[in-house]
Amino acid sequence: MDQTCPLCEKNCPLKSPQCQSGKNYAVFSSSRHETQENKLFALFYKLSHLFVHRNGQNQGKNRILAILRHHGDMTQRELLDHTDIRSASLSELLAKIEANGNISREHNHGNARNLHIRLTPKGQTEAARIHQENLRLSDELFSCLSKKEQEQLEHILIKLLVNWKKEKE
Numbered sequence: 001m002d003q004t005c006p007l008c009e010k011n012c013p014l015k016s017p018q019c020q021s022g023k024n025y026a027v028f029s030s031s032r033h034e035t036q037e038n039k040l041f042a043l044f045y046k047l048s049h050l051f052v053h054r055n056g057q058n059q060g061k062n063r064i065l066a067i068l069r070h071h072g073d074m075t076q077r078e079l080l081d082h083t084d085i086r087s088a089s090l091s092e093l094l095a096k097i098e099a100n101g102n103i104s105r106e107h108n109h110g111n112a113r114n115l116h117i118r119l120t121p122k123g124q125t126e127a128a129r130i131h132q133e134n135l136r137l138s139d140e141l142f143s144c145l146s147k148k149e150q151e152q153l154e155h156i157l158i159k160l161l162v163n164w165k166k167e168k169e
Helices: 020-030 036-055 059-071 076-083 087-099 121-142 147-168
Strands: 103-107 115-119
Touching (some): 059 076, 059 087, 059 103, 059 115, 059 121, 076 087, 087 103, 115 121
Antiparallel strands (some): 103 115
């Protein structure tokens, strides 16, 4: 492992970093864990925790609005396929989002059991705001990585997702 700080141009040794970012990097990189996998899990957990707290407590709602903004109107079944959450949890979340006036749910004329979900004008405005916030957050989070590092991270994350989904099935 490289023993210099990769976060700034100073290339100072990790044993005595000169900037706050370097000091933080040294703390995270020197943490002790039983295995490398355990260390990766701890770092992933910490990053996830920071993401949740930075992105607010409305992630479920935001995700639903973002999906509808991106894919357009859909049935509740189609939305369920996009979200990968339990049907009862989705129904409860949709009821809250509908109560806020961001979506409307209508029974499909051909099949009364099928609910059709669409963004209301208020929901379209909120979804556009969320989209802009997500763009800002993604720029903020990944701007410290080079394009090559971003591509490598993308491949790693996809590999993890495919593996975890396979184990779930």
